[in-house]
Amino acid sequence: QQQVKQSPQSLIVQKGGIPIINCAYENTAFDYFPWYQQFPGKGPALLIAIRPDVSKKKEGRFTISFNKSAKQFSLHIMDSQPGDSATYFCAASRGGWANNLFFGTGTRLTVIP
Amino acid sequence: GAVVSQHPSRVICKSGTSVKIECRSLDFQATTMFWYRQFPKKSLMLMATSNEGSKATYEQGVEKDKFLINHASLTLSTLTVTSAHPEDSSFYICSASPWRLAHYNEQFFGPGTRLTVL
Numbered sequence: 001q002q003q004v005k006q007s008p009q010s011l012i013v014q015k016g017g018i019p020i021i022n023c024a025y026e027n028t029a030f031d032y033f034p035w036y037q038q039f040p041g042k043g044p045a046l047l048i049a050i051r052p053d054v055s056k057k058k059e060g061r062f063t064i065s066f067n068k069s070a071k072q073f074s075l076h077i078m079d080s081q082p083g084d085s086a087t088y089f090c091a092a093s094r095g096g097w098a099n100n101l102f103f104g105t106g107t108r109l110t111v112i113p
Numbered sequence: 114g115a116v117v118s119q120h121p122s123r124v125i126c127k128s129g130t131s132v133k134i135e136c137r138s139l140d141f142q143a144t145t146m147f148w149y150r151q152f153p154k155k156s157l158m159l160m161a162t163s164n165e166g167s168k169a170t171y172e173q174g175v176e177k178d179k180f181l182i183n184h185a186s187l188t189l190s191t192l193t194v195t196s197a198h199p200e201d202s203s204f205y206i207c208s209a210s211p212w213r214l215a216h217y218n219e220q221f222f223g224p225g226t227r228l229t230v231l
Contacts, residue, residue: 032218043119043206043222044157089156093218100147101208101220103156 003027004092006104013080014112021075021107023090028071030092034101035064035075038087047088048075080111116140117209119223126197127231134192134226136207142187143209147220148180151204163190187212197230204228 005024013019023033031052036044050057050064050073057064061078077084090104116139126132136146144165149157161182163169169182179201181193190209194201204227208220 034219036222041204041225041227043117043208043225046115046219046221049219095218099218100159100162105156106154108154 002105003102004090004104006090006107008107009105010108010110012110012112015081017080017111019077019080019084019109019111021088021090021109022072023074023092023104024070024072025092025102026071027092027094027102029094030102031095032093032099033064033066033073034091035062036089036091036103038089038106044089077109080109082111082113085109085111115211115219115221117207117221117223119207119226121226122224123227123229125229125231128198129196131193131195132197132228134194134205134207134228136190136192136209136223138188138209138211138221141209141211144187144212145210146184146190147208147210148182148190148192149206149208151206151225153204157206160192194228197228199230202228202230 034049035047037047038044048059048062063076066073087106087108089106091101093099093101118137120135146163148160160175161169161171163182163184165184171177184190206225208222
């Protein structure tokens, strides 16, 4: 059973556009929600993360919106660039030390110049 | 900070041989490290969680006698694929969780190891 559901599977936007990737979860014990960016043949890199006590977090061009009641969170990429073309994974984990991350299925983003 | 390395980055071996993959946290101590497997265009699949000085915890369906994990120090974990077969060919990625109060659930990933078994 997929603990974190991610959509869309793939996304194509023009340069400067704002791609939005959505994730949903069921387990209310989750309290840490990171986003990872992965380029082909590389390991995932932590982009940004949020905890349930805030509804929005912005770091550079990346923003997470979090809706605790709906159990949903999303990643927005402002002013997207061709270099942002990668696969993005959302994830979630429970509170406590070093708990397992449950990953979404990934979104392949292509930014067209 | 929070750099994780893996060695080797790529390995090709013959069927039946064993392969060891090292995962190191370079600038932090990690009491917990994780090993993942990733198939092409798929998500990461957690194989096992290892804590320094204790036995690894394997996910359901992962053969612990085939995938031996050792976490000998706070900066090093190793994954040994024993008697490798072509179906073990995959991208193996480790991650490490820093022992820092403000970041207690963060995981930082290594660059991955591409294993090809002929």
